[in-house]
Amino acid sequence: MHVLERPYLVFVGDEQDPVAAKTGIGVAHWVREDCVGQWRLTNEAVDLGLPDLSPGDAMEAGARSLLIGVSPFGGALPPHWVASIIAALEAGLNIVSGLHTRLSSIPEIAEASRRTGRQLSDVRHADRTFPVGTGKKRSGRRLLTVGTDCALGKKFTALAITRALKARGVDATFRATGQTGIMIAGSGIAIDAVVADFIAGAAETLSPDAAPDHWDVIEGQGSLFHPAYAGVSLGLLHGSQPDALILCHDPLRAYVTNFAHVPIVPLTRAIELTLTHAHLTNPAAKFVGIALNTAPLGEADALKIADTLSFELGLPCFDPIRFGLQAVVEAILC
Amino acid sequence: MHVLERPYLVFVGDEQDPVAAKTGIGVAHWVREDCVGQWRLTNEAVDLGLPDLSPGDAMEAGARSLLIGVSPFGGALPPHWVASIIAALEAGLNIVSGLHTRLSSIPEIAEASRRTGRQLSDVRHADRTFPVGTGKKRSGRRLLTVGTDCALGKKFTALAITRALKARGVDATFRATGQTGIMIAGSGIAIDAVVADFIAGAAETLSPDAAPDHWDVIEGQGSLFHPAYAGVSLGLLHGSQPDALILCHDPLRAYVTNFAHVPIVPLTRAIELTLTHAHLTNPAAKFVGIALNTAPLGEADALKIADTLSFELGLPCFDPIRFGLQAVVEAILC
Numbered sequence: 001m002h003v004l005e006r007p008y009l010v011f012v013g014d015e016q017d018p019v020a021a022k023t024g025i026g027v028a029h030w031v032r033e034d035c036v037g038q039w040r041l042t043n044e045a046v047d048l049g050l051p052d053l054s055p056g057d058a059m060e061a062g063a064r065s066l067l068i069g070v071s072p073f074g075g076a077l078p079p080h081w082v083a084s085i086i087a088a089l090e091a092g093l094n095i096v097s098g099l100h101t102r103l104s105s106i107p108e109i110a111e112a113s114r115r116t117g118r119q120l121s122d123v124r125h126a127d128r129t130f131p132v133g134t135g136k137k138r139s140g141r142r143l144l145t146v147g148t149d150c151a152l153g154k155k156f157t158a159l160a161i162t163r164a165l166k167a168r169g170v171d172a173t174f175r176a177t178g179q180t181g182i183m184i185a186g187s188g189i190a191i192d193a194v195v196a197d198f199i200a201g202a203a204e205t206l207s208p209d210a211a212p213d214h215w216d217v218i219e220g221q222g223s224l225f226h227p228a229y230a231g232v233s234l235g236l237l238h239g240s241q242p243d244a245l246i247l248c249h250d251p252l253r254a255y256v257t258n259f260a261h262v263p264i265v266p267l268t269r270a271i272e273l274t275l276t277h278a279h280l281t282n283p284a285a286k287f288v289g290i291a292l293n294t295a296p297l298g299e300a301d302a303l304k305i306a307d308t309l310s311f312e313l314g315l316p317c318f319d320p321i322r323f324g325l326q327a328v329v330e331a332i333l334c
Numbered sequence: 335m336h337v338l339e340r341p342y343l344v345f346v347g348d349e350q351d352p353v354a355a356k357t358g359i360g361v362a363h364w365v366r367e368d369c370v371g372q373w374r375l376t377n378e379a380v381d382l383g384l385p386d387l388s389p390g391d392a393m394e395a396g397a398r399s400l401l402i403g404v405s406p407f408g409g410a411l412p413p414h415w416v417a418s419i420i421a422a423l424e425a426g427l428n429i430v431s432g433l434h435t436r437l438s439s440i441p442e443i444a445e446a447s448r449r450t451g452r453q454l455s456d457v458r459h460a461d462r463t464f465p466v467g468t469g470k471k472r473s474g475r476r477l478l479t480v481g482t483d484c485a486l487g488k489k490f491t492a493l494a495i496t497r498a499l500k501a502r503g504v505d506a507t508f509r510a511t512g513q514t515g516i517m518i519a520g521s522g523i524a525i526d527a528v529v530a531d532f533i534a535g536a537a538e539t540l541s542p543d544a545a546p547d548h549w550d551v552i553e554g555q556g557s558l559f560h561p562a563y564a565g566v567s568l569g570l571l572h573g574s575q576p577d578a579l580i581l582c583h584d585p586l587r588a589y590v591t592n593f594a595h596v597p598i599v600p601l602t603r604a605i606e607l608t609l610t611h612a613h614l615t616n617p618a619a620k621f622v623g624i625a626l627n628t629a630p631l632g633e634a635d636a637l638k639i640a641d642t643l644s645f646e647l648g649l650p651c652f653d654p655i656r657f658g659l660q661a662v663v664e665a666i667l668c
Binding site: 199227 | 468470535558
């Protein structure tokens with residue numbers, strides 16, 4: 001793992017889509033104390049609620065790294081951001097990136113890094129290989145967040161549950177599987193960058209044997225019902241061997257993001273199929289809750305949907321940002 | 335893709351397990367005309383039915399490459415084979431390998447390659463990147479072989495069906511997804527070596543738009559019910575968008591190979607779950623047959639099992655090595 005230099009200046013570029021800016025939003029939400037500001041190239045770009053600073057101003061405010069807070073579809077670096085990254089290096093900042101494109105693969109950025117002596121950290125690219133999965137049960141307890149789509153709260157839910165478990169005195173560890181989670185946690189495995197044969201093996205490595213009452217709370221990735229990423233989700237499910245599962249869902253989303261021809265799967269179907277696959281490596285796996293992303297809804301509507309789904313599915317149903325986590329924590333610990 | 339120099343001397347080493355020697359067995363079966371002999375380090379090693387030759391004898395018989403015909407569990411190169419590979423380079427042979435370990439990553443082999451001017455071809459490692467899957471329907475027709483485990487005939491079945499379709503005058507192409515298939519076909523994508531995020535995208539790339547009556551016959555990998563490799567199988571299924579599926583099965587296998595604690599899934603369950611996932615990217619996907627691996631059984635027993643399963647499942651049930659493919663070809667084309 002790379003050691004990341006903090007605090008961050010969070011780069012938003014000209015990105016106007018909050019879904020694409022989920023890295024920056026997540027870092028600003030969970031480790032705001034490590035973010036001195038945001039750098040936006042236009043006023044229309046997503047606002048993370050941090051002070052707008054240039055790289056030079058951020059250096060003066062104590063920043064050590066420019067953190068690329070945007071994950072465009074496909075994970076490649078938009079060519080028109082190269083000049084901004086070089087300017088940040090020249091201002092004295094290191095660069096932290098979670099994109100598929102390695103910063104060092106872009107000659108101008110690699111050259112500017114050498115010239116300035118500043119570090120390039122590609123947290124999406126693990127610097128090690130992993131063994132083949134064994135399917136063997138490990139000690140300790142595990143929770144995995146899964147979803148009906150990408151980008152609807154699997155990381156937020158895992159972080160909120162880790163906090164809630166710790167507040168109850170439970171020994172719990174957040175296990176990061178994506179770039180933002182790794183930036184927040186300071187360690188983890190970018191599971192979607194692992195060679196396909198070793199997805200389950202990498203997931204086994206991420207949550208090793210632990211004390212019987214310890215909980216690993218594992219950040220889910222993608223969706224079993226996603227036409228591009230389902231393989232990642234299935235390997236992560238098998239390797240994580242979760243005892244407890246939480247299904248993350250956006251009740252207003254009718255189609256998979258960026259796949260307008262692929263409808264979102266009904267929750268009963270998602271639960272049934274996920275359990276079928278989960279039982280291959282942990283026959284005791286069960287769902288303990290439904291995490292709803294209700295941000296665009298009014299309080300009354302959000303509660304109504306949560307109550308309806310809770311009754312239908314027989315599970316605690318909550319928005320981890322908005323409602324309390326008491327019921328789901330009870331379900332996890334019972 | 336690497337251009338492979340033929341004919342081959344097939345290296346079996348000291349491997350005694352026919353499952354681990356499936357690469358050599360497959361190449362000897364499908365392109366025997368390209369194999370001048372086999373090189374076994376002990377008499378107990380698997381016999382491919384080729385003449386036993388040393389690298390020097392094979393060179394005199396016209397061989398151009400040593401093909402590593404064994405895939406040990408996990409895909410790494412056993413250290414005690416290094417001297418044999420160097421001896422083959424010194425005899426004048428190129429090396430073709432489908433192992434996870436890159437030949438060029440072993441300093442002694444890399445040095446011997448430079449010294450002798452012979453080529454190292456790691457066919458498992460694709461030399462290109464792939465786009466994210468789109469889930470969009472492509473023109474032309476596709477068949478994918480899937481399985482209840484690894485190493486039970488998915489490649490053999492796809493090759494046999496390609497031959498049978500061609501014999502019927504159908505325009506068909508075998509699409510290789512593993513090292514042996516690539517060695518046989520001369521091109522393809524090692525799907526389990528692709529970065530996890532791009533499994534479905536690589537599968538989409540492998541079988542591009544084609545004429546409406548053209549069939550791509552795609553080699554399956556792993557199993558949706560395998561604790562280590564299911565992610566690969568699911569991504570390949572989504573990206574292949576098969577119209578027709580064939581389920582490959584070994585009726586004598588009770589547990590997943592190398593996973594003695596994981597029972598083989600019942601065929602009805604495998605069919606139901608595979609179709610559920612297949613319908614995400616092709617709602618018209620259907621099973622057209624069951625391919626049995628009946629090698630250890632007598633003719634009468636093999637026929638009895640095939641008849642029983644055919645009646646139970648309502649599908650043509652055949653051993654692609656042993657029985658005719660007429661019924662399954664009818665089911666594909668109807």
